[in-house]
Amino acid sequence: MTELARSRGIGLHTADEVRAAEEPLLAATAPGALMQRAAAGLATVCLRLLGDTYGRRVALLVGTGNNGGDALFAGARLAARGARVSAVLLDAERVHGPALAALRRAGGRVLPAGAAGVEATVTRADLVLDGMLGIGGSGGLRPPAARLAGLAANGAGITVAVDVPSGVDASTGAVEGAAFPAMHTVTFGAVKLGLVVGEGRSLAGQVHLVDIGLELPAATVRQLADPDVAARLEPPSAGDDKYSQGVVGIVAGSSAYPGAGVLCTGAALRTRPGLVRYAGTAADGVRAAWPEAIVTDGRPGDAGRVQAWVVGPGMGTDDAARSVLAEVLATDLPVLVDADALTMLAEQPELVRNRTAGTLLTPHDGEFGRFGAGRGGVGADRVAAARRLAADLGCTVLLKGDATVVADADGTAFVNGTGTPWLATAGTGDVLSGIAGALLATGLPAVEAGAAAAHLHGRAGQLAARRGPLLAGDLVRRLPEAVGRVHGPGPAGLGDSGP
Numbered sequence: 001m002t003e004l005a006r007s008r009g010i011g012l013h014t015a016d017e018v019r020a021a022e023e024p025l026l027a028a029t030a031p032g033a034l035m036q037r038a039a040a041g042l043a044t045v046c047l048r049l050l051g052d053t054y055g056r057r058v059a060l061l062v063g064t065g066n067n068g069g070d071a072l073f074a075g076a077r078l079a080a081r082g083a084r085v086s087a088v089l090l091d092a093e094r095v096h097g098p099a100l101a102a103l104r105r106a107g108g109r110v111l112p113a114g115a116a117g118v119e120a121t122v123t124r125a126d127l128v129l130d131g132m133l134g135i136g137g138s139g140g141l142r143p144p145a146a147r148l149a150g151l152a153a154n155g156a157g158i159t160v161a162v163d164v165p166s167g168v169d170a171s172t173g174a175v176e177g178a179a180f181p182a183m184h185t186v187t188f189g190a191v192k193l194g195l196v197v198g199e200g201r202s203l204a205g206q207v208h209l210v211d212i213g214l215e216l217p218a219a220t221v222r223q224l225a226d227p228d229v230a231a232r233l234e235p236p237s238a239g240d241d242k243y244s245q246g247v248v249g250i251v252a253g254s255s256a257y258p259g260a261g262v263l264c265t266g267a268a269l270r271t272r273p274g275l276v277r278y279a280g281t282a283a284d285g286v287r288a289a290w291p292e293a294i295v296t297d298g299r300p301g302d303a304g305r306v307q308a309w310v311v312g313p314g315m316g317t318d319d320a321a322r323s324v325l326a327e328v329l330a331t332d333l334p335v336l337v338d339a340d341a342l343t344m345l346a347e348q349p350e351l352v353r354n355r356t357a358g359t360l361l362t363p364h365d366g367e368f369g370r371f372g373a374g375r376g377g378v379g380a381d382r383v384a385a386a387r388r389l390a391a392d393l394g395c396t397v398l399l400k401g402d403a404t405v406v407a408d409a410d411g412t413a414f415v416n417g418t419g420t421p422w423l424a425t426a427g428t429g430d431v432l433s434g435i436a437g438a439l440l441a442t443g444l445p446a447v448e449a450g451a452a453a454a455h456l457h458g459r460a461g462q463l464a465a466r467r468g469p470l471l472a473g474d475l476v477r478r479l480p481e482a483v484g485r486v487h488g489p490g491p492a493g494l495g496d497s498g499p
């Protein structure tokens with residue numbers, strides 16, 4: 001098996017996939033066994049979060065399904081360790097009977113959602129456990145559940161969601177109206193896609209996965225971690241020279257706006273410094289900023305040989321820019337299309353439909369909406385949106401956002417896990433294009449290059465944001481550290497006199 005095939009990242013699953021995997025396991029295990037596994041894992045995380053359990057106040061928000069059962073059984077375990085546990089029932093007539101009985105036996109208190117003491121119980125709890133809705137939830141939270149989610153948001157305690165924060169669509173991360181704001185989510189059997197993308201990403205907080213023995217099919221959506229990205233970033237070896245690591249060509253910036261060319265070229269150099277070429281009308285600015293780049297103010301064809309192109313950031317949309325875009329897309333090389341080039345491409349999508357080499361489009365939501373398949377906007381299901389545009393154009397789409405999604409025409413997708421909201425500043429997209437272009441030039445398939453680039457970009461952002469607000473140029477400076485970070489400390493060998 002190749003290094004790449006091994007480093008596939010963590011699988012992300014929809015509610016339907018989890019349900020299908022649960023069926024055979026439920027049939028093969030004793031009744032209630034899976035719920036006990038889930039509750040035991042849940043209680044363990046809560047105990048860790050509480051530290052000293054004795055006398056601590058725990059509020060359980062309990063819905064009508066099995067999600068409520070998990071919360072009640074976990075609550076019983078916490079009560080047995082000395083916690084003062086109160087269960088607030090959304091519907092006293094429909095509650096998991098054995099789980100409620102277990103909580104009562106352990107000394108837990110039970111009150112209906114409409115009772116007078118509910119507000120104090122929830123807002124004063126040291127820990128609030130949200131067992132209202134799991135993967136069986138659909139649509140916006142109904143009023144009693146929405147009210148309890150609001151009380152938890154205003155309370156002082158640690159908020160923990162059972163499986164999925166109530167109100168978050170487990171498969172898409174979409175939220176209609178209110179949702180439970182979790183600092184932690186303890187999820188069972190598989191990480192649900194909705195915990196890492198869309199609004200679900202920030203509502204889920206830190207995600208803890210509890211193994212309950214589910215066997216899932218290979219995931220079509222995945223998230224890369226540092227070692228997975230390292231496996232896609234072969235360091236140069238003794239036999240390499242400056243040409244052999246992949247040469248990227250950058251067409252970005254303009255005489256009026258040289259910044260995009262400078263940032264994009266710098267990002268490519270700092271990611272993969274073998275050789276970076278630049279062709280465009282910001283040549284003077286790029287030359288001054290990056291003497292290491294090979295720069296021409298001519299057309300892409302004048303730049304010399306490259307293994308991939310980046311085209312678009314700050315290049316303008318005039319006739320000259322249109323003709324440069326057409327020239328780059330007419331090559332049989334991988335091309336990353338961003339910013340102004342996306343605006344032009346949306347008017348002429350046939351330029352990419354029949355390309356034989358990889359094409360990676362990197363729109364933000366506004367640029368996405370300019371394409372035919374993007375009309376109506378991205379919507380609440382960001383993975384589906386990226387897949388839709390990728391399938392329509394037969395290329396790869398990297399849809400930017402706080403959780404960037406990269407999707408291939410065949411549906412293979414990645415959701416990025418790194419980053420910081422400080423990245424919402426001008427020019428950071430130009431940096432992403434430079435990183436991804438450099439990785440495309442190494443020969444990575446477009447979907448892999450996009451996913452690895454988004455990860456590195458987010459890591460660089462996190463490193464830069466440690467010092468406070470970041471500018472796009474800070475990201476470029478932090479890239480070597482981000483690359484070093486994903487590789488981790490290498491083995492020290494004979495003759496290694498390094499630091």
Ligand SMILES: NC(=O)C1=CN([C@@H]2O[C@H](COP(=O)(O)OP(=O)(O)OC[C@H]3O[C@@H](n4cnc5c(N)ncnc54)[C@H](OP(=O)(O)O)[C@@H]3O)[C@@H](O)[C@H]2O)[C@@H](O)CC1
Pocket residue numbers: 022026034035036038063064065066067068070132133134135136137138139140141142145162163164188212
């Ligand atoms: N299966 C297993 O092996 C294991 C499953 N496990 C656990 O089970 C969970 C899935 O349980 P589930 O299927 O019972 O559904 P669940 O999420 O509790 O909610 C369904 C209830 O919610 C209600 N409801 C729906 N929408 C609503 C809304 N918007 N606002 C308000 N209410 C709404 C709906 O009521 P109705 O519409 O009928 O009135 C229905 O009764 C899963 O996430 C995991 O935690 C673990 O124990 C491990 C083993």
Ligand SMILES: Nc1ncnc2c1ncn2[C@@H]1O[C@H](COP(=O)(O)OP(=O)(O)O)[C@@H](O)[C@H]1O
Pocket residue numbers: 339364400401402403404419420421422423424425426427428429430431432457
């Ligand atoms: N709230 C956010 N949290 C995390 N990352 C963000 C956020 N907003 C934007 N980003 C990231 O910042 C970058 C912005 O790119 P883009 O919109 O193209 O900016 P520009 O065109 O100014 O370079 C993208 O990589 C995007 O994923």
Ligand SMILES: [K+]
Pocket residue numbers: 067130131132133134161162163164165166
């Ligand atoms: K929940």
